[in-house]
């Protein structure tokens with residue numbers, strides 16, 4: 001990336017006047033008329049609302065910057081001002097070179113014009129001559145792949161077709177800056193993939209890209225830098241992972257969850273073990289203790305109860321053993337769990353504290369791919385609880401549920417839980433791609449063969465899995481192998 005600044009935003013603010021009723025709006029309108037007639041000062045009705053407040057940042061040539069923030073945080077407003085389709089209230093924006101923008105659906109397109117007319121219109125607004133558009137026209141059509149619709153008015157298009165045309169036009173005008181406002185989310189999967197690979201090619205050829213996204217993965221995968229807008233203010237501009245972390249924590253908090261991060265022990269986390277090292281230590285720990293392993297692995301030990309025991313083949317050599325099965329599940333170091341607030345109405349089973357730990361019960365956040373880790377919770381049971389059931393859910397930081405299960409699904413039920421405090425441990429393997437993952441927990445009862453939730457912890461903690469080179473993108477780490485075979 002060169003040091004040339006392509007976008008400079010300085011102390012940018014955008015204010016709207018918002019009215020509580022149509023009447024108030026009318027009063028404002030009349031007051032403006034009266035003040036114009038009489039030359040008197042205009043009386044202000046309504047309230048001022050700041051969609052953006054005092055935003056400053058710059059983007060260098062060749063950089064890809066992602067903007068994240070909740071709905072209404074000002075992302076589209078910012079892009080519109082940068083692209084010149086909206087005026088700011090205060091501050092300045094300067095851009096260098098040709099700016100191609102994919103703002104809201106069809107922005108810059110006229111619904112009455114045909115696709116063809118819109119291509120020419122749009123490209124000419126961006127400074128291309130007719131001859132230049134002629135030379136690119138076939139390529140644009142090929143990329144958009146909308147067939148004969150190109151000769152129909154845009155108002156007859158589906159939203160996906162508008163995106164196809166808009167994207168095809170934007171990338172063929174050789175922009176210096178490409179501005180994309182979530183538009184790709186509308187296209188079909190195959191088209192999205194085509195666009196993403198074209199965006200990557202444009203990144204490589206030095207095009208500057210400003211991208212609004214709701215996907216933390218997209219931010220981390222595509223962007224050099226992240227900007228986080230919150231209620232119209234820029235709260236972070238920097239490393240994508242830092243931005244994702246802050247955004248994820250805020251999301252949980254704002255959606256009513258109580259955010260507890262498992263206490264991070266700097267020494268343990270700053271020297272995160274390399275892949276497999278934890279497993280090795282775990283195996284050393286269990287060597288010589290094999291006869292006790294099965295007993296140790298019960299989540300709760302009640303004489304005579306056989307549920308909640310992890311399967312443990314007993315004929316393997318120690319060197320073959322996998323810590324997910326063979327390392328004993330130990331009680332947490334109590335400092336490793338974070339206390340949860342008590343609520344005024346408490347159900348028969350409610351959480352006291354929760355945390356994510358390594359297999360020694362030590363709080364930890366960073367794990368390598370395939371490391372084994374544990375999500376622990378102390379549950380207070382206030383009455384004899386027949387058929388208790390525990391649930392777990394793995395979520396992306398965007399709140400997408402990636403996996404969930406319950407002890408009922410795992411056929412671990414029909415077990416009486418005594419009043420008291422019980423530590424429940426879910427041991428998992430980090431079979432996920434690099435990135436952040438959030439966990440939710442639940443506890444309840446099995447009633448008529450169904451899991452009835454008594455308590456839920458929306459945010460029980462998160463882990464960061466360190467990315468592995470060549471692993472690929474996404475959530476599921478499928479551990480691919482590849483062969484290219486000769487055929488005769």
Ligand SMILES: Nc1ncnc2c1ncn2[C@@H]1O[C@H](COP(=O)(O)OP(=O)(O)OP(=O)(O)O)[C@@H](O)[C@H]1O
Nearest residue numbers: 016018049051069070071072073074075076077078
């Ligand atoms: N013309 C307007 N009058 C009053 N308020 C407006 C106007 N346009 C936008 N806003 C408000 O400005 C704020 C920022 O809107 P903006 O569309 O930029 O948010 P956003 O982050 O892009 O949201 P989303 O993720 O939903 O697209 C919102 O609260 C919105 O309601």
